[in-house]
Amino acid sequence: MNIRFSSPWQQWRYPLATSLCILTTLALLPLREQLEVANIDMLFLLAVFVAAFWFGRGPAVWAAILGVALFDFCFVPPYLSLAVADAEYLITLAVMLAVGLVTAQLVATLADRTALAGTREREARQLYELARELGSTLQIEQVEEVLSRFHAPLGLKSTLFIPEAGRAGAPLRPCGTRPPSTLESSFATSAYERGAVVELDSLAGTGTATLFLPLSAAQSVRGVLACAPVTDDLQSVHRHRPLLQAAASVTAMTIERLHYAQVAQQVEAQIAAERLRVSILASLSHDLRTPLTSLVGLAETLTQDQTRQSEGSMDTAGMLRDQAHAMHRMLCNLLDMVRLQVGNQTLNRQWQPFEEVIGSSARLLTEALARNRLCIEVPKELPLVNFDAVLLERVMCNLLDNAAKYATVASTIRVSASAGDGVLEVLVDTEGPGFPSDRLARIFGSFVRGDDAAAVPGSGLGLAICKTIIEAHEGTIEASNRRDGARVRFTLPLGTPPAMPEDAPA
């Protein structure tokens, strides 16, 4: 109900207060003889009160002073003179002035506060509406629309700048229909990079944005909101500054939410793709392994059925079995390779002595190693190492298999392990021709690289999978030639093994 006059009425407040006082005087003049001076005094105070309520602080003070003067002039004897007949009237006038001024002050303050509360309430409602509408947005374009709707009643035009492809630090691009000027884009970039508000009052009236608010969210600055006043009046920007900043915060949270929603969607898609690939791999490995198992078993059945077979067909059956075994090894290498290289297969790492893997792979390869001497040199107190035993067994099997294939017959294959310098070092030494020196650098090349690896006879995939497995364990692997043979050296990081409790003797 109150104030107050909006701007066209602003200039009429003092004349209106003056007229109010004059009207009160005119209305009371005929009653001068009937009314007590004290009551007339009260009616003037009422006029001050009305002036304070309707016209604000300044006119009320003016009304209080003018009222006292008119009261003295017209109603205090002697009439039509500012002099007073009785000294007691001086007290009346002083009290009247004091009460008038205090009333003006109190009423005006109250009115101001009411007005402010009204503004705040309206702004809160606007912010609430904004938050609600932003909450239901799913795309950045919708956010831009909501923001335009929010700014229009405030006499502002807004432009939303967000980084390209939603990546933090990428160059900004404007969203929505209003194309920004080069000047606006560069100020927006400046606000974005510094994460601070940029305000340029000197640009008012040019139709350019004068306020650039960075959209700071919990993780990073998500963009910039530029506000341009529709008219050249900067008041709309200044008056609504807190509201605009609050709106910028809400927008920042919304953009962050949209960003994470997108990330979540991508992750979900990745998981689905991962699941599909794992299931394809699993069925592929099952489908290929089952016939190989049958092949091995059936061929072996033939070798054992000595009654009906000739010597030659027994040999054939034996070769069939060996070839099926070889094919199975290749299949295992291939599948492991795909699993490790394509997917992020989690390693089943456990703290264990490396000696176990050497022992178990030597046992698996008993047959292949029968032509050579196997010498294992492992210190008694080798620390535990954190690794995936199944995969490292594959590494050792491939290396030992290779060693057995290329070493001179009846020579010694030496496997040694030692700890030091933060790593476990394992060496596999063979006596023989060694690696072809022109291929030494490419010996661990995987099938991904194509023809080259296939040119290394039989070992292309075996060594490549070794490298993949060792690197998945943050280790290193290298091949070299010694004076009388070949050496493969690999390392695994040692780390800190878990503590061991001691037990009591029996």
Place this chain on the structure above:
Amino acid sequence: MSAPTGQVLIVEDEVPIRRFVGDALRREGCIVSEAGTAPQGLDLVALGGIDLVVLDLGLPGMSGLQFIEALRHWSQVPVLILSARGTEQDKIAALDAGADDYLTKPFGLGEFVARVRALRRRPARDEAIMPQCRFGDVEVDLARQRVRRGGADLHLTQLEYRLLACLLSSEGTVMTHRRLLREVWGPGRAEQAHYLRIYVARLRQKLEEDPAQPKYLLTETGVGYRFQSCVSRNDSCPTMPPAAASPRSL
């Protein structure tokens, strides 16, 4: 053959595998029955008379693991699993659910027959185990808790002895890490497999001729351990070449 007759059930969906596994078992003197699915297999066990089940873990429909879980509610018949490499977690789950041993596909027939013999030789779960045991130059007297090697007394700590006894009592079959930890250390330590690995290494230092290439206390990589008293692994795998037992330096 000389092996006692027994009735073996093969639960496997692949006909060629059923065929050569069945042939090998018949040559061992076993009576063989076959099932293509797990429910069919359970029905056959329920009819009675089965002494051993050879089970494929990757069955269509009801899986091998579900078969074992269902079977163990009412039967203690030994189960030998056939499973592919790279599925160690499935093997562990099956062994923990009550399977007795496993073979990784593709397997040699010699290996297969050796496992079948070991399982059929093994006393039933609730029978008392042999009080005395001998492997290599080691003698273990379980009744007196005494271990001798090469005729001399050998000192073992309490945990080492408990672990050895546990492995001996399940001779020829695989014990998962979890099971060994539970039986030797108690239920609270099931996740601390490195205890077990260190104690096995200590036992090997004390009992094996070449601890780096153990003959008796064998590692089943990714799954657990196996005690095997006779080194021979049947005809398909020759015994260790003499050179393999070369002395370890350091």
